[in-house]
Amino acid sequence: MYENDFFLTWDKTEDELKAIWLVADILRYLRENNISTKIFTSGLAISIFRDNSTRTRFSFASACNLLGLVVNDLDEKKSQIAHGETVRETANMVSFMADVIGIRDDMYIGKGHTYQKEVVNAVTQGYKDGILEQKPTLVNLQCDIDHPTQSMADALHIIHKLVGGVENISQLKGKKIAMTWAYSPSYGKPLSVPQGVIGLLTRFGMDVVLAHPEGYEVMDDVLKLAKENSEKSGGKFTVTHDMKEAFKDADIVYPKSWAPYKAMEIRTDLYGKGDFKGIDELEKKLLKQNAEHKDWTANEEMMKLTKDGKGLYLHCLPADITDVSCKEGEVAASVFDRYRDDLYKQASYKPYVIAAMIYLAKIKDPIKGFEKMIKDNIERKTDL
């Protein structure tokens, strides 16, 4: 992974993914033991958020700070990034001293991943041409296809909760996870979370069930990939339109709203044409469609169906909680409350997963890097 980028989990081998989890755990261990993990004395990380963000923004900032980088946000409202030519230019102009570029661009189908590729091509060329002294590493902070920092953090949480550590990852084999759609009063939530989860967890022999009402399909390519993954890994991948079937005996459930892929494609087209009336109509139609599936919710009754009634509940947060943040939502308040600590713990892996992605892209010999940290034993905080 040295000097490479992170676009999609399925670009990486299983060994590479395991390395990321291992490095994330080591970085966490060192920080918890007050040992500095800085590998940069100076250097910039560029962040580009094409959508509002709190959690990912702070996770990225935390990861960069942990390694010694300072984040500079490229606020596009103040810049000239727009079409073809200038992506290349701006990417170079901000990267003279950039070691990392983190991009979140999940708004339009067919755009986010493409944009990230464009940026990486631009800075790779800039590096080859001697304009940049270093090739900044891309970290995909969410695109239209995958959300690798989320799914990798989710997976690390699962690994610790279910099998006790990365060394026991083979024990995930056969464990059932239900990645299911759930009702939310808002519409248009990104597909990258369910896609990321089925694209990743099918690689470890798990019994992965994708459940959603008819009409809420995810991208065909990712479905195909999940199927292939499960075959290779000796696991299972099924799609169902029955939430109960999905929850039945599940070790893990991940109920979450998303928008139909096809609808998001139409929306992207309408947006491209500037047809805002069309977008409004589409939104109304989708909200009406959503409202037909209010029974897709993680209430106590549903949770009882899971393995011994104690399946692990996951969510990428924030969740739409019935009677708390909305009248009817993805999850019942009592369920959410019971899993709150787990959910926060799940989220807490994200900064470390991001830091691990950067670390492995920047340190040629990752083990030597850690040996040096332990030998130097520099306190993160003066401990007196």
Added chain:
Amino acid sequence: MYENDFFLTWDKTEDELKAIWLVADILRYLRENNISTKIFTSGLAISIFRDNSTRTRFSFASACNLLGLVVNDLDEKKSQIAHGETVRETANMVSFMADVIGIRDDMYIGKGHTYQKEVVNAVTQGYKDGILEQKPTLVNLQCDIDHPTQSMADALHIIHKLVGGVENISQLKGKKIAMTWAYSPSYGKPLSVPQGVIGLLTRFGMDVVLAHPEGYEVMDDVLKLAKENSEKSGGKFTVTHDMKEAFKDADIVYPKSWAPYKAMEIRTDLYGKGDFKGIDELEKKLLKQNAEHKDWTANEEMMKLTKDGKGLYLHCLPADITDVSCKEGEVAASVFDRYRDDLYKQASYKPYVIAAMIYLAKIKDPIKGFEKMIKDNIERKTDL
């Protein structure tokens, strides 16, 4: 104060307050002598400003930088912090690597302090539950009740000007300070400054006079507290509606506009109901009421009444200066000009007071911490 928070000065003992001033002076001394005072090699400070801010924002940034922390601002326009449930969630989500949280929330009576408590409860729970590796320390950067970084900076300025240092603090006994209302063409300035000043300075045996026109009362609880403080400390606390009486023989005067507590309570209620017409009417009424008291101003005539005509003039800045920033304001231009250096010096203590609050919350043995700094003797700036 180790691993504790800073909400209100009256939560702390006199010894703790003295420790803060002492540490602030030591940090300043070390910086002036080019000795690095960093106690963090990495770590985040989160800032939440629910109101525009320049001075406090830069003071907080300076303090954090001095100790080695990087500030990340939680811009609520880009986040989901709103009601009960999500305060807890967001507080945890941004705090995975946060050592400090600074909050300014002074807009609505009954809200700011409550919000700060909520955040602290959330991260304390998160720490206990193993979600956060450290409990971030809260620094109250201004709430509806108190403005401790301001009043502590004001007090340190007074200590240096009047008695020459923290070691002589007992000499403050009997010194007269007039915390008085003053006319400003704007309305609705926060009560936290006068409340913070009378809540703090009554603890050191001073003769504290609170002066304002009738109808400009501050919170009852703080009045009661100031009275109790002065009794315990052998000082005096009086309230008057006569600015001249307050200025008479005062060692220090602090003339500053604020809004009546009762009116601010009504405003908060109107805001809660979304009654913007009511708010407009209230504003008009308050501006009219203000205009009846244009004679409450720190002009040369008034300053002559102070101790030997040379009382120390204080302001938290920016001041409304007659004929400079407005037609009629809190202070005459000639008075302001004469005290300009003092006023800037007064403000210059704030970053050090904030840094001291953080230092004492993070270093178990503060003296050993300083001994290490002096022994290590790392240059803040390469001096060649």
Added chain:
Amino acid sequence: MYENDFFLTWDKTEDELKAIWLVADILRYLRENNISTKIFTSGLAISIFRDNSTRTRFSFASACNLLGLVVNDLDEKKSQIAHGETVRETANMVSFMADVIGIRDDMYIGKGHTYQKEVVNAVTQGYKDGILEQKPTLVNLQCDIDHPTQSMADALHIIHKLVGGVENISQLKGKKIAMTWAYSPSYGKPLSVPQGVIGLLTRFGMDVVLAHPEGYEVMDDVLKLAKENSEKSGGKFTVTHDMKEAFKDADIVYPKSWAPYKAMEIRTDLYGKGDFKGIDELEKKLLKQNAEHKDWTANEEMMKLTKDGKGLYLHCLPADITDVSCKEGEVAASVFDRYRDDLYKQASYKPYVIAAMIYLAKIKDPIKGFEKMIKDNIERKTDL
């Protein structure tokens, strides 16, 4: 330059300018060789951008990061900087721990440079009065008169491309540079770039030609200065209204749109009076005037006129490229593409030039400073 500021290149001696280029090259060399060039363990850099900015913002952030400073942006929308009195106050309030202040203020004739002077006077006074512990150094990130970080980066690019290094700077003598106006569909681009270029390059014996259509004059003072410079340095300075004449046998061409100085003065007056209708009318008039000169463009035909058809094409970016970013613009796409690497390289000098300005203002003995860096040999990035 120690403890001094950088307003205009013509405030500095040729030796001082050469020192900046040399230091910029050394800093780049050290960074390329993974040697840390931090001279601050803590400290703030304040940035004030009175205009949107990507390139300069990131160049400044990179330069400060390279030296160990953390940038804090003073967003004036959130502050009170306005007229006389408060510039002084705010400048001091944000500078308690500020080592550098970078200001971009190029919008109105007669304002930017004046504002920068005001800020420097304020903090110089603050330092003398013991309010600030250090005098922050001003770096002019673009004003109404000069754009020194741009022209110095441009010059360093020229030096490397044409004569191979600062040690050969005398070989610039006689080289021809055409600083010419070019057509752009937008209007009102700043004059500071052409002014900066002719004010700087006339000092090194070059044959500097300023070309523009009649009516696009730059400031008289700068014209006068360029004339005097060229006489002193044994170079040439001519003004022409013929783009071809300017391009003829030029070693370097710098075709770029700008607004007539006189029109910008009128615009500033209209703005001062709040006459927005007048501004609209002026804009229409200027756009019409621009449109008469669409033939002022750097197309292949024009480039053939340059020295051996291979003159170096410069631009401060972003350029208005015909058929790419606009229908008709400053430069043909094929020309721009051929020089893209050069243009990006040109831009890449800016962070180092800014860092060099700061370094020389902060380190008394610059050579010793570098000797220490090389001796300490601290890795910028852990290299394992």
